Amino acid sequence: MGQLITRLIINAAGLWVAAQVVPGIDFGGAGQGAAITILIVALIFGVVNALIKPLLAAITCPFYVLTLGLFTFVVNALMLLLTARIAAAFDLPFFVRGFGAAFWGSIVISLVSFLLSLFLNDDKD
DSSP states (O other): OHHHHHHHHHHHHHHHHHHHHSTTEEEOSOTHHHHHHHHHHHHHHHHHHHHTHHHHHHHTHHHHHHTTTTHHHHHHHHHHHHHHHHHHHTTOOEEEOHHHHHHHHHHHHHHHHHHHHHHSOOOOO
C-alpha cells in the first residue's frame, strides 16, 4: 500500500511540474482544490498507465523496435491526452492542449518521476 501512495505522490508531482513548465498543460483553480484535483488526476494517470499503456505498447511493439524505444515518448503523450479526456469527463479542471503539449509534458513527467523514484525508493529487501 505504501508503494501505491508513493507512486501517486510521484505522479502528482510530475503532473504539477509539467503544468508549471509546459505551455498548454493547466490545472484550473488554486489552493486546496487544486491539490485535490492534482491527486485525482494523478490517480487517473496511474490507472491509465497501468491498464491501457501495456496493451498499446504490445500493439505498437514494431514501432518501439524501429525507433529504438523513442516511440515510448509518443505513447506517453497519448496516455497524457487520454488522462486529460477522462478528467474532462469527470469535470476536473485539467487541460492538455494538443499533442505537442502532451509530448513535452510526458517528457517532463518522466524526468520528474525518474528523479523522485531515485530518492523515494520504497523497496525493502
